[in-house]
Amino acid sequence: MPPFSTLREISSALASGDYSSVEVTQEHLDLIATLDPDTNSFITVDADAAIAQASAADVKRAGRSKAGADAGPLTGVPIAHKDIFCTLGTRTTAGSKMLADFVAPYNATVVDKLSAAGCVTLGKTNMDEFAMGSSNENSYFGAVKNPWDRKTVPGGSSGGSAAAVASGLTPAATGTDTGGSIRQPAAFCGITGLKPTYGRVSRYGMIAFASSLDQGGPLCRDANDAGLLLSAMAGFDPRDSTSANRSDDWLDNVAELGVPEVAPLKIGLPQEYFAKAGTASFLDSIKRELEQLGHTFVDVSLPHTDSAIPCYYVIAGAEASTNLSRYDGVRFGHRCDDPTSLEDLYERSRTEGFGAEVKRRILTGTYALSVGYYDAYYLKAQKIRRLIARDFDNTFASVDVLLTPTTPGTAFQRGALTQDPVAMYQQDLFTVPTSLAGLPAISFPCGFKDGLPLGAQAIAPAFREDLLLGLAAQYQTVTDFHLQRPGD
Amino acid sequence: MAWEAVIGLEIHVQLATQSKIFSGASTRFGAEPNAQACAVDLGLPGVLPVLNEAAVAMAIKFGLAIGAEINQHSIFDRKNYFYPDLPKGYQISQFETPIVGKGELTIALEDGSTRTVGITRAHLEEDAGKSVHDLFPGQTGIDLNRTGTPLLEVVSEPDMRSAQEASVYFKQMHTLVRYLKICDGNLAEANMRCDANVSVRQVGQSELGERTEVKNINSFRFVERAIEYEIERHIGILESGGTIERETRQYDAERDETRTMRGKELSADYRYFPDPDLLPLQLSDELVARVRASLPELPDSRRRRYIEELGLSDYDADLLSSDIDVAEYFEATANASDALSAKLAANWVIGELAAHLNRDDLAMTDNPITPNQLGQMIERLKDGTLSSKTAKSLFEALWKQQGEVDDLIESLGLAQMSDSSELEAIVQKIVADNPDQFEQLRGGKDKVLGFFVGQVMKATQGKANPGQVNELIRKLL
Numbered sequence: 018m019p020p021f022s023t024l025r026e027i028s029s030a031l032a033s034g035d036y037s038s039v040e041v042t043q044e045h046l047d048l049i050a051t052l053d054p055d056t057n058s059f060i061t062v063d064a065d066a067a068i069a070q071a072s073a074a075d076v077k078r079a080g081r082s083k084a085g086a087d088a089g090p091l092t093g094v095p096i097a098h099k100d101i102f103c104t105l106g107t108r109t110t111a112g113s114k115m116l117a118d119f120v121a122p123y124n125a126t127v128v129d130k131l132s133a134a135g136c137v138t139l140g141k142t143n144m145d146e147f148a149m150g151s152s153n154e155n156s157y158f159g160a161v162k163n164p165w166d167r168k169t170v171p172g173g174s175s176g177g178s179a180a181a182v183a184s185g186l187t188p189a190a191t192g193t194d195t196g197g198s199i200r201q202p203a204a205f206c207g208i209t210g211l212k213p214t215y216g217r218v219s220r221y222g223m224i225a226f227a228s229s230l231d232q233g234g235p236l237c238r239d240a241n242d243a244g245l246l247l248s249a250m251a252g253f254d255p256r257d258s259t260s261a262n263r264s265d266d267w268l269d270n271v272a273e274l275g276v277p278e279v280a281p282l283k284i285g286l287p288q289e290y291f292a293k294a295g296t297a298s299f300l301d302s303i304k305r306e307l308e309q310l311g312h313t314f315v316d317v318s319l320p321h322t323d324s325a326i327p328c329y330y331v332i333a334g335a336e337a338s339t340n341l342s343r344y345d346g347v348r349f350g351h352r353c354d355d356p357t358s359l360e361d362l363y364e365r366s367r368t369e370g371f372g373a374e375v376k377r378r379i380l381t382g383t384y385a386l387s388v389g390y391y392d393a394y395y396l397k398a399q400k401i402r403r404l405i406a407r408d409f410d411n412t413f414a415s416v417d418v419l420l421t422p423t424t425p426g427t428a429f430q431r432g433a434l435t436q437d438p439v440a441m442y443q444q445d446l447f448t449v450p451t452s453l454a455g456l457p458a459i460s461f462p463c464g465f466k467d468g469l470p471l472g473a474q475a476i477a478p479a480f481r482e483d484l485l486l487g488l489a490a491q492y493q494t495v496t497d498f499h500l501q502r503p504g505d
Numbered sequence: 506m507a508w509e510a511v512i513g514l515e516i517h518v519q520l521a522t523q524s525k526i527f528s529g530a531s532t533r534f535g536a537e538p539n540a541q542a543c544a545v546d547l548g549l550p551g552v553l554p555v556l557n558e559a560a561v562a563m564a565i566k567f568g569l570a571i572g573a574e575i576n577q578h579s580i581f582d583r584k585n586y587f588y589p590d591l592p593k594g595y596q597i598s599q600f601e602t603p604i605v606g607k608g609e610l611t612i613a614l615e616d617g618s619t620r621t622v623g624i625t626r627a628h629l630e631e632d633a634g635k636s637v638h639d640l641f642p643g644q645t646g647i648d649l650n651r652t653g654t655p656l657l658e659v660v661s662e663p664d665m666r667s668a669q670e671a672s673v674y675f676k677q678m679h680t681l682v683r684y685l686k687i688c689d690g691n692l693a694e695a696n697m698r699c700d701a702n703v704s705v706r707q708v709g710q711s712e713l714g715e716r717t718e719v720k721n722i723n724s725f726r727f728v729e730r731a732i733e734y735e736i737e738r739h740i741g742i743l744e745s746g747g748t749i750e751r752e753t754r755q756y757d758a759e760r761d762e763t764r765t766m767r768g769k770e771l772s773a774d775y776r777y778f779p780d781p782d783l784l785p786l787q788l789s790d791e792l793v794a795r796v797r798a799s800l801p802e803l804p805d806s807r808r809r810r811y812i813e814e815l816g817l818s819d820y821d822a823d824l825l826s827s828d829i830d831v832a833e834y835f836e837a838t839a840n841a842s843d844a845l846s847a848k849l850a851a852n853w854v855i856g857e858l859a860a861h862l863n864r865d866d867l868a869m870t871d872n873p874i875t876p877n878q879l880g881q882m883i884e885r886l887k888d889g890t891l892s893s894k895t896a897k898s899l900f901e902a903l904w905k906q907q908g909e910v911d912d913l914i915e916s917l918g919l920a921q922m923s924d925s926s927e928l929e930a931i932v933q934k935i936v937a938d939n940p941d942q943f944e945q946l947r948g949g950k951d952k953v954l955g956f957f958v959g960q961v962m963k964a965t966q967g968k969a970n971p972g973q974v975n976e977l978i979r980k981l982l
Binding site for chain 1 (some may be wrong): 544547548549550551552553554555556583585587589592593594595647774776778781782783784
């Protein structure tokens with residue numbers, strides 16, 4: 018199978034019998050073994066389990082398995098899971114020392130659904146600890162390198178997934194996005210990443226960072242693959258109370274019909290996103306190309322954009338501070354040696370088990386929820402969150418989608434921002450507002466600057482991922498940014 | 506100086522759901538430690554709570570029964586604190602917006618008066634696990650079976666004025682939740698626990714004195730004793746010129762005293778905030794109406810009906826209405842509108858049946874005699890087939906074995922003798938065998954009549970109808 022094949026190409030090759038799943042899987046495992054020691058995009062690779070799943074898929078493809086178990090388009094296609102999705106029998110670390118040896122007794126719903134669709138799991142990808150970070154430098158298992166320039170970061174927190182797809186180690190990977198953790202690494206690594214509408218993809222078994230923001234989604238080579246993988250990941254889950262109980266024909270039919278074509282759209286350009294230095298000319302070429310495809314542009318305003326970052330860091334921190342209370346050294350996870358008292362057990366287990374960024378967010382989140390500060394921080398942030406959501410509602414009354422840069426710039430140098438957390442947080446400037454509003458957003462490659470990929474972000478009303486995938490897929494028929502490979 | 510106590514109770518009612526409030530694990534009592542704690546109860550990474558609708562329906566039922574506002578929009582909050590038997594590091598509870606708002610419960614006091622106790626609110630929450638400190642030397646065991654068991658915390662206004670009132674309130678709450686079938690009410694299994702807030706003030710003073718809270722009391726008697734102790738302690742301190750410190754105390758039943766658990770300086774900041782894993786709870790009008798339609802007749806109404814419609818005494822009506830199982834058994838047994846059946850059924854349920862249950866240490870629900878059997882037996886008493894003596898024999902038989910009432914009367918030969926010629930022969934023989942006594946009777950010594958009736962009953966093994974025997978003897982005179 019040629020390297021850098023898409024999910025759909027692998028699917029056809031398996032369907033036609035040109036390749037077996039075992040062959041395709043082995044090729045990817047070999048690539049990982051050869052290339053990943055440098056990139057460090059995987060935390061755990063279970064080659065034996067992957068080959069066993071691939072063999073089972075080949076049996077199914079050959080029609081030799083038990084009745085009713087029909088092969089689907091993803092049967093035998095290898096993928097990777099961000100190491101935040103719990104996998105039965107393989108450790109799930111969330112990039113933390115705290116969970117370095119944790120093996121969940123269950124699969125995340127996303128893992129179950131993709132297994133049921135026939136996907137083969139190559140391994141678990143590296144990530145910022147508990148998904149907290151924008152550079153993948155916060156992993157207990159070491160930083161991930163951006164395959165386009167190994168001195169730069171791949172973005173975070175789904176940096177391992179993005180780097181693995183970008184370097185051809187896997188055709189696709191799952192990720193999670195709380196404030197940009199799918200879109201920003203997709204942009205930095207030159208691939209296509211979709212953050213679905215909050216509630217579209219089940220959070221069950223996805224280790225929580227900030228529950229009201231966390232959303233799983235696909236990182237792929239192109240928009241059509243993203244649609245295909247999303248269709249297998251999405252759906253109502255009775256085990257997640259925030260899961261949306263709905264179905265969309267276009268999503269159910271993606272495997273058969275591809276992502277829906279889009280009619281000419283009215284695209285809004287939020288002026289607040291372009292006021293930042295260095296981003297003014299960011300989208301000049303993509304605007305021209307989209308205009309040639311019949312889309313029109315109009316300037317719009319999202320007046321509360323500037324409040325998004327502080328609002329996000331208060332809410333995400335507050336939720337994280339209590340979501341991470343369960344890591345206390347009592348039942349699972351890291352426990353300090355020879356605790357002398359209960360207090361000592363808690364203090365040392367958590368001090369040793371969590372990294373600096375996680376501790377910073379637990380502390381700020383705890384502060385924001387404390388008596389005397391709750392109104393000034395948490396409650397105020399919730400009010401701002403509603404204003405930000407209302408900004409989007411207002412603009413969607415007059416435009417179909419919004420187009421923005423995904424990030425303020427291209428991938429930055431490793432170590433450049435580690436001493437300046439606020440500058441690091443500013444990386445999420447363009448991705449955080451949509452997370453707060455629960456809206457779907459896609460990042461797709463739209464050019465290069467100094468040899469590093471640039472990403473464009475399109476944002477749609479809730480549950481209109483069809484517009485995002487359709488627009489990006491159409492754009493990818495007239496451009497080849499998504500086909501560029503590092504090292505070419 | 507006259508002191509007045511002011512008491513409010515927080516009662517934790519364990520809801521009788523099959524599974525836990527946020528997981529599918531069983532709530533059955535007495536399983537092996539940690540055998541009933543699933544991934545959600547253990548707070549493993551990535552798991553999520555899903556609200557048990559049965560617990561919601563029970564909370565609504567309770568709210569309707571106390572005439573409370575049902576908040577059709579309520580929110581689950583996280584109450585954050587670290588403890589080894591609290592797996593997630595927070596308890597899911599309801600803080601600012603409970604499901605049940607203001608209501609009230611009227612309690613009947615011993616002197617016949619009543620008092621209406623205001624209920625501030627009732628909210629749903631999950632129970633924590635259990636720390637076991639005495640099984641492993643130098644270590645603490647954690648049993649998470651109880652984790653996630655649904656609780657309804659019922660908070661009263663400070664409306665009670667004595668330990669006895671508080672105990673009556675607790676008992677009446679117990680009766681109510683058992684009536685509603687939302688709680689098994691087994692105090693030994695801690696199905697109901699209460700925290701008592703106690704303060705004292707001078708009679709006539711309007712502001713409240715400083716209060717202390719006595720935690721985790723799980724018996725009617727201990728509630729009374731713990732509060733009694735606390736009131737005396739407060740008065741003692743105040744009268745000797747001291748001041749009451751706000752604190753949390755626990756009651757030691759063995760030493761019959763309360764002692765400090767934790768002081769105010771350790772009071773935690775629980776950092777309550779809405780749980781983002783659970784959507785706000787929205788109740789439809791339709792659901793509330795459906796629950797309202799399922800409300801049973803409540804104890805007070807039942808008690809009044811027993812007195813007014815069935816003609817029972819206050820005492821009997823109290824006894825029969827104070828427990829839902831007893832009340833339902835009684836009504837199924839009487840199953841007739843005539844006062845005679847009701848009175849007989851009441852006597853048998855309160856008398857023979859209660860004594861047997863007590864003797865064999867059985868609950869009403871374990872009662873081997875069905876209401877139908879006891880009802881039929883009462884019918885046979887009314888129609889004269891059974892005497893009160895043979896009825897007791899039949900009751901014994903029914904207690905020990907299966908069978909239809911009429912079949913047992915037949916096979917055990919318990920029917921009263923209805924054949925008057927047979928009885929007449931027996932009477933004549935006894936009269937002939939006792940000529941002296943018969944002469945005395947004939948001479949007007951009426952007391953001797955009892956002797957003859959007794960002889961006949963003896964000869965017939967109690968099957969004769971004493972009234973009929975009486976009549977036959979008088980006919981011979």
